[in-house]
Amino acid sequence: ALQKAKILRNSLIGGATGLLLFLFLLWNRYRMKVRTNQELEAKNKIIEAEKARSEALLLNILPRQTAEELKATGKAAARKYDSVTVLFTDFVAFTQIAEQTQPEELVAELDECFRAFDDIISRFNIEKIKTIGDAYMCAGGLPEKNDTHPEDVVRAALEMRDFMTHFAEKQRANGRPEFKIRLGIHTGPVVAGVVGSKKFVYDIWGDAVNLAARMEQSGVPGKVNISRHTFELVRGKFRTEYRGKIEAKNKGPVEMYFIENQPVD
Known part of the structure; x- marks a missing residue:
């Protein structure tokens, strides 16, 4: 009887030990699985954060529609x-x-101005196209078409002009050189898209772009100069001053108007 009891006790001890070992192995496996899942989740969060940052950088360079098309096909059709x-x-x-x-x-002051311009056009749903040295170019009515772009762009231009007036006052107060600005606007057809395979840039082409540049070049510091066609599209919404036909480079005499934000009588 004593021998049987001893065998039973050893069996129970062996069984308990085996069970504890089995439970330990299960717990250790569970712990490793949890740790692996946590590490995987952390890595996925890092990947998602990097993906979101890359997406934000891409959308800071290209319109969303163009960016999506480039990611899907490697190129974007001109529109x-x-x-x-x-x-x-x-x-x-x-x-x-x-x-x-x-x-x-100089770069810091230019950056301050262009950041202000970026903020202004963002409020008016205008697409920044590019900066070329000290020149700033943007357009309304693309990539998403709308009917308010002539008025939107004029209002944005007037706000830019007003910002530069205050900026000039600050520059004078600080003994810094003033930045005097010319602004020119024209409305017309364009083609927009991305060309090349390196350093993608969203750009626009067409005679309307050239004429808008001529409006700026033929303007006066502190004034917003618009073409006849833009004037017709915003007639009655702003106070305007007809300048007559002004000689524009490679365009000949072109009708131009100064435009102001005061309400029309």
């Missing part, structure tokens, strides 16, 4: 727009200012 309002700005005598200013200070 024709029958009516787009193009705005050019340029700082008067910028080359002379640059020669008298430390590069770091």
